[in-house]
Amino acid sequence: MAGSTENGQRQLGRSWRVAAWTSAALLLLLPLVAMQFTDEVNWTMADFAFAGALIVGTGLTFELATRMTGSNAYRAAAGVALAAAFLLVWINAAVGIIGSEDNPANLMYGGVLAIAVIGALIARFKPDGMARALFATALAQALVGVIALAARFGSTAPSFPEAIVFLTGFFAALWLISAWLFHKAARQQTSAADRRFR
Template sequence: MAGWAAAAALLLLPLFAVQFTDGVNWEMVDFSVFGAMLLGAGVSYELAVRMTGSSAYRAAVGVAVAAAFLLVWINLAVGIIGSEDNSANLMYGGVLAIAVIGAAIGRFQSAGMTRALSATALAQVLVGIIALAAEFGSTAPSFPEAIVLSTGFFVALWLLSAYLFLKAASG
């Protein structure tokens, strides 16, 4: 229940920000997408919690769901490669596809999830390397720092999740 209350509070934050600042210009579509993302993340975590009593497994799912949520949210809001309009950001959809397909192939079992999230971290690194090598988003003032920092951040999250799944598999 606390998680759903936190999700509702997160959805209310931009609503208040729209009322009191000029820096936040959300429309109904933005609220709908954000709400759908929160719902998807919440349902995913709820299903995982119901699957197992392992705290390591639950934490691993929480980290993976948070990483996926943040990756989508950042790309929709500002983009990692250049701006949110840069089509190179679509490569991050491939990162998420590897996570989802790997999880399904591993049947959501801890050992399979360890491999899936490790592969996801590798895919995240490859997207960063491709973006840097091809100079995608090079016109952005934050190039290449944004790509390097975000790649490191997300790789750390994917690997943390993989490690927690490994702990769940061994104990």
């Protein structure tokens, strides 16, 4: 009975993996299809290479994270954090958050991602340390937004300040959700260890 449950879970995992990689391939094909119908989308080979590397890198990192643990909370936390990182890079490269994509103030978001990566490495990807790292990342995201608004970076853009306020809140919320899920995974890990020693 346990063997059939394990096989069923493995099969479900494979199905999700196939669906995720198929979605990634379709995401990369969207601009190619759009280029056939409109002049508004005009990607170069470099754009496709960048997008492909970003998608594959995010997918492979998620694959590694899911193999590290059987905890659904940990997997969800990693998924949310990777989605936030992916979207932050994608939006910044495509249109920019602070003004246009050419505004050098957008480079501050590289610091946000650096905090997430360095924090994860310091935490050795353990859930309790990851929760703290992602909380620090949310604070860094908010700080970048405050700096951009206070210094009026990108104030010539028609979307100023709404875009900065909305996207700062959106990304900070994603980082906080990920931190909460990592915290939940840490609690589950602690209670499982306690049950083993009783």
